[in-house]
Amino acid sequence: MYGLKIYAAHLRNATGKNNSAAEVQTVAEHLQNVSAIMGKNAEGMGVAALARLIGILHDLGKISEAFQRYIRHNFDHPDKKWPRGTVIHSTAGGAFLMERYGDLDELGVLETIQLAGLVIFSHHSPTGLLDFLSPEGKNLYQKRLESENSPKIDEVYFFHQVISPTDLDSLFHSAVKEVCSLAETIASCSKDVLETEAFYFGMTEKILYSLLIDADWLDSAAFSQGKNFAAMEQHWDTDAVWHNFSQKLENKIAGFQNRYPSNPITRARTKVSDEALGAASRPTGIYRLSAPTGSGKTYASMRFALHHALQKHKKHIFVILPYTSIIEQNARDIRNVLQAGEEILEYHSDMMVEDGEEVSEEEKNRTKLMAERWDVPIVFTTQVQFFNTLFAGCASAARRLWSLCDSVIILDEAQTIPVKCTYLFNQAMNYLADLQNDTIVLCTATQPSLGALRYPLNFAEHAEMLQDLSQAFTAFQRTKIEAELPLGGMHIDELAAEIVHETEREGNLLLICNLTKEARDLYDAARSIADEEGLQLEIDHLSTKLCPAHRRKILDRIKKYLGQKKPLLLISTQLIEAGVDISFASVYRVLAGCSSIAQAAGRCNRHGERQYGKVKIVSLENENLSYLPDIANGAQVTRDLLSTGTEADMLLQPEIIQKYFEAFYGRYTEAQKEYSLKSGITLLDLLACNDHGVQAFWEQGGEEETLPCFTQSFQKAGREFFVIDRNTVGILVPYEQGESYITFFDSEIPPWKTGELYKKMRQAQAYTINVFSWELNKLEENGAIWKTQAGIFALKEEYYDENIGIHFDIQKNDFCFI
Incomplete structure (x- = not known):
């Protein structure tokens, strides 16, 4: 009887038996499981049938004698394994789709085949999605489609054990309808901008790939651990989580208000928080929380997110921050207020699953899986991890992408988004808001003008959460800003003498530099002056050339000295500018962009210890910022604003910040904002139309009927993408x-x-x-x-x-x- 035929997708050592015995997960079981997981996770995305179709076909190549010989040999001979790739099984499913349905003359058929096919081709690629068309014009999709290395498939088994022909045909045609509907939605959202249409289809392809990687790895891990895949997943009642957490946060905020009812800072923070709460009932979309430093943005944005997530039944809340140090502080504060356990995940390089004596291997595996899948209600992560999830050529990063859908995403300190990533960011956020039901909040005191660019961020109709920005910024004005920018800049010794004597007068002072060498030279000069004059003055230095443990120790000492009101001078690089709750009487800032000056001002008179603190902008002679173009451009725009009549004390007003960013982005070419490569190609183009590759295709005599419906070069873009310098x-x-x-x-x-x-x-x-x-x-x-x-x-x-x-x-x- 044919039903006795077994094709193995995975093998494991049988429990309680000798090593030669094997327990089998059949191909039928694996394909059906992956299809079910993908379909469930894709609900609400508009591609559930397409996801199930990909899942049911992704390992079709394992239904072959060639693959069965390979898997059995490697199980029986663990010391003499045949290398990976001996049997190429990942192309069979995509080729099968084209063979079975490619001749159908119906709208959306080829698009469906190709969207599903490339995901299937790519699911064993360690560098993420493969290319439809390479930048050099090579039709890599067609090449894989016509591969002669694909094993011969036992279609009888497939149609008897996996899915019937009728059900497969029905599933395929449902997927085609989804693709046609998707095309209409994309055309409407993109306003017929061809590059945006192509980018949106590319993002959908990335999400389909993410769904497959996650489902495939989840089911494979479940089998290897002797579990059902459903037991591996977390089943959160997110509405209950949002309700519980929102109540706890409300209690905390009420406690602030009751404890300091007459404090003007408390009243101003309450107003910011209440207006953020009021915005929670607004529709899904992209919003701004333009709140000054020290205004309680962390709690205000989380208050919005929890109530909005509850009202709109969102699946996750993501908090994206630029620096690991900020994550540690903010996540700790929120975790304590919400009395949260594993409902909150910190995902960054310093927070990996640790071995612990009191934690079982099963618990460690479960915690690790939650982190890998972002399968928790609230995730705190870095910009680097967030951008890698969206754009990096890495299967493990891509696995998390689908978890971003139907969520609230808070981008704290949004002004720190790298210029080269500007258009990639704008297009990706627009896609998530338009097609994946995401609500996105840009949270910063210095809002970048991302809505006024060639590829703008499409803000909601009433995007600003605060009703009166000028009033909000006036309420939190705790500093007076002045500038001293002599022609040629100040000498190191001159500035060192000034800050030493200013520290004597004010009691404590913070100087923030652009370069580590500047900070070190000023530190040495200041110590020499203090020693020569016999001053009892604590002088400290902070930079990334101190290890994190050392920096934390210095910061603890600084906070202690400030609390004891001991004379203190701190000379630091800009690592002190964000995420450090510290307050100095005076802050000096070496000339930089307005956003950096705002962060520096946030370390001055932070808690209103006096009526106004002093922030002074200075310049240094012979400062070379040629290797730091973003800082150099920001500094030049600030200098231009000051030289054309803007008063230093007005630099942080919302209308000046808008002018600043308009001028700042104007100093970059469009290609630079599209993430330009040395070849002249941009990552934005590679992930959209791939014009360079298409042109090369035609120049090489490519035939129109073989050009794929989609031409993105995902693999090339993924290999080239990085947020920070990799060297x-x-x-x-x-x-x-x-x-x-x-x-x-x-x-x-x-x-x-x-x-x-x-x-x-x-x-x-x-x-x-x-x-x-x-x-x-x-x-x-x-x-x-x-x-x-x-x-x-x-x-x-x-x-x-x-x-x-x-x-x-x-x-x-x-x-x-x-």
């Missing part, structure tokens, strides 16, 4: 516990201690500093570093300074990158 290397430094980690990594580590090795690597991040290639070369030239047996660079003790961090003897390069 950095981590160096473990001998600061406090760092010494013991260096000793561990430089010893012989047996194979059975691999788990401990990875645990130590995660823990050692607090004692690790990322350096750029020129810095690494300098340290190597000086014999300052060596590579441990574990392959990790370590710094010699004499090259780490207690005050300034990594010490470079003679710096050949005056540039610093923050």
Whole structure:
């Protein structure tokens, strides 16, 4: 009887039996499971049938004698495995679709085949979605479609055990209807802008790929652990979560108001928070919370998000922040207020699943899976992780993408979005709002003018949550800003003397620099002046050349001194500008963009300790910002505003901030805002029309009937995308516990201690500093570093300074990158 035929999708050692025995997950079981998971997760996206179709066909190539020989051989001979790729099974499903339905002369048929086909072709690619068309004009979709390496499929098994021909045909035609409806929706939302239409289809393809990766990996993991896939998923009652958390936050806010009812700052924060709450009933869309520093944006934005999520039945709340340090602080504050447990996830490089004596292996696996899938109600993550989920060529990052749908996304400090990512960000947020029912909030004191660009961010009709911005900013004005920008700038020694004497008068002062070298030189000069004059003055330095554990210790000491009102001068790079709840009587800021000046002002008189604090903008001679174009352009626009009549104390007013950003973005070409590559191609084009690739296709004699309906170059874009410079290397430094980690990594580590090795690597991040290639070369030239047996660079003790961090003897390069 045919039903006795078994095709294995996965094998595992049978429980309680010898190693030669195998338990089988059949291809039928796996395809049906993945199809069901994808269909369930795609509900509300408008592509549920298309998702189920992809799931039911993705591993069709495993229904072949060739693949069965491969999987059985590798199970029976674990020490002599055939290499991955010996049997290419990932092309069969896409090819089958074209063979069965390609000749149908109906609207949407080819589009459906190709959208599903490329996802299936790509599902074993470690670099994410593959290309329809390469930038060089190669028709890679057609190449895979016509691959001669595809194994021969047992269609009898497929139609008897997996899905009947009638059901498959019905599913396919439902998918075609979805694609046609999708095309109409996209055309309407994109206002017939061809590039936007193509980008929206590309984003849909990315989400379909995300759905497949997640469902495939989930079901495979469930089988390997002897579970049903449904038992692996979290089943949150999100409406109950939103209701519970919103009530707890309301109680906390009421407590603030009752404790300090007459405090003007408390009243102003209450007004901001109440207006954010009032906006929660607005429709899904893209909004702005333009609130001054110190106005309680963290609680106000979360208040909006919880109530909006409850009213609109959203699945998740995402809080996107630029720096890890801000995540740690904000997530801790929100977790404490909401009394939350695993409903809140911090997802960044320093918060990975840790081994713990009290945690079972099953619990660790469950927690790890929640993090990998973003399968929790509230996620705090970094801009880097958020952008990687959207654009990076990495299957594990792409897996999370579908979780963004039908959610609230708060982008805190939105002005920090890299200029090169501007149009990618705008188009992606528009897509999520238009097609995936997302509500997006740009939360910052200095709103970038993203709605006035060639590819604008499409804000909601009543986008601003606060009713009177001028009144809000006036209520939180706790500083007076002045500027001293002499021709040529100030000498280091001149500025050092000024800040030392200003600290004497005011009691404490913060100076923020653009470059680490500036900060170090000013630190040395200030200490020399204080020593020469016999001043009892604590002088500290902060930069990214101090390891995180060291920085935290210095910050704790600074907060203690400020509380004790001891004389204190802190000289820092811009890492102090966001996410640090600290207040100085005076703040000096080396000339930068208005958004940086606003962040600096947020560290001055933060809690209204006096009527007004002093913020002074200064410039330094011979400052070279050529390697920091965003800072250089921002500084120039600020200088231009000041030189054309804008008073320094008006720089942070909303109308001036708007002028600032309009001028700031105007200093960049359109290509630069599209993420331009050295070749002249832009990532925006690769993810939309791929004009360069299409032109090359025609020039190479490509035939019109073979040109795919979609021409995106996903793989090329994914390989080229990065948020921050990738040319950095981590160096473990001998600061406090760092010494013991260096000793561990430089010893012989047996194979059975691999788990401990990875645990130590995660823990050692607090004692690790990322350096750029020129810095690494300098340290190597000086014999300052060596590579441990574990392959990790370590710094010699004499090259780490207690005050300034990594010490470079003679710096050949005056540039610093923050």
